[in-house]
Amino acid sequence: KAGVTQTPRYLIKTRGQQVTLSCSPISGHRSVSWYQQTPGQGLQFLFEYFSETQRNKGNFPGRFSGRQFSNSRSEMNVSTLELGDSALYLCASSAGTSGTETQYFGPGTRLLVL
């Protein structure tokens, strides 16, 4: 089975712009979660989608949003970018049916905000 894929792998944006990141889960997986990784804060949970519905949300401002499509692919959007949004954004997928499945991660998207 192919693993979790994320596009793009690298992105450079300027403050005030918006960005959309994409994640394709492992085939058959219905849950997609997003995490932000920064040197200062570490790995932080952004949100989780299951069957096109947001099932959980972390403590991030409303500028961070996401969605999931019927084929389980997910996108996250960050509007009005700030310098502090520079991070590695990791997507993870799991079967998701029980809420306790193992998550498998993609390679991440490295976002640099200038």
Place this chain on the structure above:
Amino acid sequence: AQKVTQAQTEISVVEKEDVTLDCVYETRDTTYYLFWYKQPPSGELVFLIRRNSFDEQNEISGRYSWNFQKSTSSFNFTITASQVVDSAVYFCALSHQGGSEKLVFGKGTKLTVNP
């Protein structure tokens, strides 16, 4: 609230040494799940092991072993006869049974294995 503490920020060893990475967790849940992930320089988090709160059996997988002790809320990870390829950041994580896949991660331990 759930919390995972990895007190060791960085560890440096010489190849073939054994090394133990510590993980201490806090949770009020009676049912929860513990994980270890490895993050090589490429950035992708690689799943290593998952353990549920009802299974305190220690596990060995090749050069890797895990020691889960509920009494001390610890889930430590040992690499035997370390190799240069083991160099990475290792994360311990916690999730609870509650209809969501949210993981709470520790800050990670950077392991450097020198030849």
